[in-house]
Amino acid sequence: MSDLIKKDASELAALVASGEVSAVEVTQAHLDRIAAVDGAVHAFLHVDTEGALASAAAVDVKVKASEKLSVLAGVPLGLKDILATNGLPTTCGSKVLDGWIPPYDATVVTKLRDAGIVILGKTNMDEFAMGSSTEHSAFGPTHNPWDLARIPGGSGGGSSACVSSFEAPLAIGTDTGGSIRQPAAVTGSVGVKPTYGGVSRYGIVALASSLDQAGPCARNVLDTAMLHSIIAGHDSMDSTSINSPVPDVIAAAKRADIKGMKVGIIKELSGEGYQAGVRSRFEESVALIEGLGAEVVEVTCPSFPAALAAYYLILPSEASSNLAKFDGIRFGNRVGDDGTKSVEQVMSETRAAGFGPEVTRRIILGTYALSAGYYDAYYGQAQKVRTLIKQDFDAAFAKVDVLISPTAPTTAFKIGEKLDDPLAMYLNDVATIPVNMAGLPGMSLPIGLAPEDNLPVGLQIIAPAMADDRLYNVGAAIERELLAKWGGPILGLAPELAGA
Amino acid sequence: MSGISREDVAHLANLARISIPAEELGHYAKQLDAILNAVAVVSSLDTANVAAMSHPVPMTNVFREDIPGVSLTAEQALSGAPAVEDDKFRVPRILDEE
Amino acid sequence: MTEATMNYDEAISKFDPVLGLEVHVELGTNTKMFCGCSTVFGAAPNTQVCPVCLGLPGALPTLNKIGVESAIRIGLALNCEIAEWCRFARKNYFYPDMPKNFQTSQYDEPIAFEGYLDVEIDTDEGRKTFRVPIERAHMEEDTGKNSHVGGATGRIHGADYSLVDYNRAGIPLIEIVTKPITGTGKYAPEVAKAYVAALRDILRGLGVSDVKMEQGSLRCDVNLSLRETPESKLGTRSETKNVNSLRSVERAVRYEVTRHAARLAAGEQIVQETRHWHEDTGISTSGRPKSDAEDYRYFPEPDLLPIAPSREWVEELRAALPENPAVRRARLVADWGLSEIDMNTVINSGALDLIVEAVDAGVDPAAARKWWTGELARIANDRAIELEELPVLPSHLKRLEELIAAGSLNDKLARQALEGVIAGEGDIDAIVAARGLAVVSDDGALLAAIDEALAADPAVAETIKSGKLAAAGSVVGAVMKATRGQADAARVRELLFEKLGVSE
Secondary structure (H helix, E strand, O other): OOHHHHOOHHHHHHHHHHOOOOHHHHHHHHHHHHHHHHHHHOOEEEEOHHHHHHHHHHHHHHHHOOOOOOOOOOOEEEEEOOEOOOOOOOOOOOHHHOOOOOOOOOHHHHHHHHOOOEEEEEEOOOHHHOOOOOOOOOOOOOOEOOEOOEOOOOOOHHHHHHHHOOOOOEEEEEEOOOOOHHHHHHHOOEEEEOOOOOEOOOOEOOOOOOOOEEEEEEOOHHHHHHHHHHHEOOOOOOOOOOOOOOOOHHHHHHHOOOOOOEEEEEHHHOOOOOOHHHHHHHHHHHHHHHHOOOEEEEEOOOOHHHHHHHHHHHHHHHHHHHHHHOOOOOOOOOOOOOOOOOHHHHHHHHHHHHOOHHHHHHHHHHHHHOOOOOOHHHHHHHHHHHHHHHHHHHHHHOOOOEEEEEOOOOOOOEOOOOOOOHHHHHHHHOOOHHHHHHOOOEEEEEEEEEOOOOEEEEEEEEOOOOOHHHHHHHHHHHHHHHHHHHOOOHHHHOOOOOOO | OOOOOHHHHHHHHHHOOOOOOHHHHHHHHHHHHHHHHHHHHHHHOOOOOOOOOOOOOOOOOOEEOOOOOOOEOHHHHHOOOOOEEOOEEEEEOOOOOO | OOOOOOOHHHHHHHOEEEEEEEEEEEOOOOEOOOOOOEOOOOOOOOOOEOOOOOOOOOOOOOEEHHHHHHHHHHHHHOOOEEOOOEOOEEEEOOOOOOOOOEEEEOOOOOOEEEEEEEEEEEEOOEEEEEEEEEEEEEEEEOOOEEEEEOOOOOOOOOOOEEEEEOOOOOOEEEEEEEOOEOOOHHHHHHHHHHHHHHHHHHHHHHOOOOOOHHHOOEEEEEEEEEEOOOOOOOOOOEEEEEEOOHHHHHHHHHHHHHHHHHHHHOOOOOOOOEEEEEOOOOEEEEOOOOOOOOOOOOEEOOOOOOEOOOHHHHHHHHHOOOOOHHHHHHHHHHHHOOOHHHHHHHHHOOOHHHHHHHHHOOOOHHHHHHHHHHHHHHHHHHOOOOHHHOOOOHHHHHHHHHHHHOOOOOHHHHHHHHHHHHOOOOOHHHHHHHHOOOOEOOHHHHHHHHHHHHHHOHHHHHHHHOOOHHHHHHHHHHHHHHOOOOEOHHHHHHHHHHHHOOOO
16 A cells, blocks of 8 residues: 555645655545545545546646645545535435535635645535434444444544545544544544634535534644645635634644643533543643643633533524425435325425434424424523533633643444434533534544553644634644654554555 | 423424324434433523523624626526426425415 | 405494504515525526525525615614614525525514504595504515416416426515504505505615516515404404505405404404405405414524624615605695695606706796606607606706796797707707797787788688687787797787787
């Protein structure tokens, strides 16, 4: 197997830019890797071989013509199947969209294309991004490269698995309650959810409009920063996008200096009840951070225990409305139209056939929470809890520069283990959800393996709104220490995948 | 808040235009009941003096100029349609008047 | 099956009507409310759509600034308060003409609220002013258009399937809702019609819509309920749609009163329902009852940010509002000393603004009216153009009137001068000089022409002298012809009679 696939994105970009390796060769190496291992991993729902090679060839033409290139030109990437891609299938992991080919590109996709990044294909996900394990995909689960019998996290398990199985050095995910960060944690990769509004949502199929954000996934902090810098920025097609310059995340990732910083541990998210190995790795990180010259203090956020509950009222409510458009009228599969049934019946049959049980469950829950008579107690109240969560974060950031917690309570669990217990599944996001509720940026960084199962553990870093660069500074500082300690990236310890 | 019954689920499924078979109604009712009990904790917080969060971004007045942009062609617009006739979306007969 | 109705006068004697009017205005903006698609009417199906207004997955709305501005201006013209902070809300329901299966509208935070509109109606006691209370005006979007195939009437009932065109989906709408209108008594139909007419005038004056009821850019839903007395609790109301003209508004109200009265008198309940008006038969029919009391599950639209119009902006818009048309009309009628009939003529000829412009420039109101509703209206009509397209300025009319007053032009010559203006020959004085337009007032010249005319018709002098004064007309006519219309006809007649020794 070509060792091109083991290289960082920044390295590959440099090789392509210098002409030492062609972008086509880089892309081909990764396509070969996908062919070899994705039968087992199932990170990809669709591989666009032709399109990828054409994009790569176009980059090579530019290189030969000495044209200016972006920092990641020629580097391959996996795209979560929730982003609309003109001419490429977009399923959101759902039968209701099986076969749909959007007539337009998401803004993020346009930015990637303009940057010469090679889109290899669309990655697997929990149906409509509802889940923490990618088991709710209508097209079969993705398997964690560390242990194929385990989940890769969710909802963006495909993106994190594609990166951690070396099928691509980069991926794009979306994060509504942890769907970039939790998969990153359980696969030993890096994932960032930018500040809400930092990356355009135009063309990203909406789950919970006030919580969704697209973000970068990679195997190290610098690569993640480079991808972040390409996709972030104001978009006039997204009214909720921030109209300010993007913080210099690449410079922050290179700075990697946290001496004198104040780092806060959130008492309510410090690991009580979490898996032992998760807690021990977290405590080691705290010691490491102190060793780098930062001061670690404890802060309290009393509203956080209610965050999960509030989230599972807001998300289903917004989702129930966002998913109403999937009715088989204008696009997608239509079921039950035999010429005799009414449109009301055909819509109902189409949606019943197209949506899986988790999606159905959340739509019903959301419909209930918004109903006349229940709105105040449920959705209305949950939005007030959100204000409390924001206030707790604001109070904390008055005392510290960044906050940390374990990203997820456990390492990767087995496929099928939590499928019958929705509530148990929801608990995977207990540490990540508050960040989305307040619209803040968050990163998950690999901090080692849990001794009891040798599976990856992630550290969550949280920064104030629009201070995404702080994540990269802190993350890079910790990462450098850990790389020195481990002698190389943690993914070097992942088992070789059969077929590789 | 009282529990969700099978009838409630059936009513909600109708509002949401998802046909749920009768034999699954009880199963959904039970699961939803459990979730609702879990999320009921939100009502235990003191929110008397708290305003609901309107948007995570504290912006207002984001407007667009009234200048025509690019539209799709009919072909693009209809490209995903399950049924098309005369450049329009063909849909089964509509019962409810609007 | 036609429902029973009670004689209107009897119904009014037994019950007190309460009205509610909901009007939807289609704004004449260039683009849709939430996307940049064109709004030009009549395009080929599904060619004015984009991912946003088609409701494709991933699309997001962006708010049309002129939509917001128009909503504020409409609110101000209706004496409303303008919200300091408001949001859009999603109204969730499924229907094939709704691309997202929710309508982006406003729910408990309308941009304008608590206003009123004064309307005038004719009553037995003369002209009376009635204040219609306005609850709110808010922004929303229109749906696509369904056409139904296979049924006998082309309507929904009995159709085999439907075809949907989303060109009109997303067109900006402003919904204006009155509070319950009480105290109209038997004049409910007239008040309803006068309200819609007055509203239409205001909207036209603001320039926000072409407000054509027959084309659907102004839509009216009529709500009516009856109660025993003005002190009773409100009765159950019915809503009637498809009211497509002012005449229909009045007739629909009248009909519903008679229908409700018949039911109530027979001890039956009023069904709270939506009904369909039929202008051809003059009745309303029951719509299909809704299967579920629709729960719209409103919540604030997360994809659009709040609108917080600054008070400076609102005052700027208020200051630039045109005068309320009814108020303006009343003022002009008083200023100009016109009758209602005369004012109606002015309105119908579309000349009001031009006349006002001329009067402001110093032209006598009666003269301005005379020219614009008379000769100029005729010319515009002949050429099938709008009055505004004639290149006639207030200064032209002013000069004409000056020359007429001085006696150097008569009406006929003035008309020729105007012709010259329209033909682009220059200003009045230049045209008069170039064409040699001048009233011949030199008695000597006139007498010479009279002599010629008499010589050509020897018998006429005797006819006149014998007392048939009307025969003078032919002599005057001949003189006018000979002088190419430039003689002062009255003076010619005077001189003729003098000459013949006849007195009038």
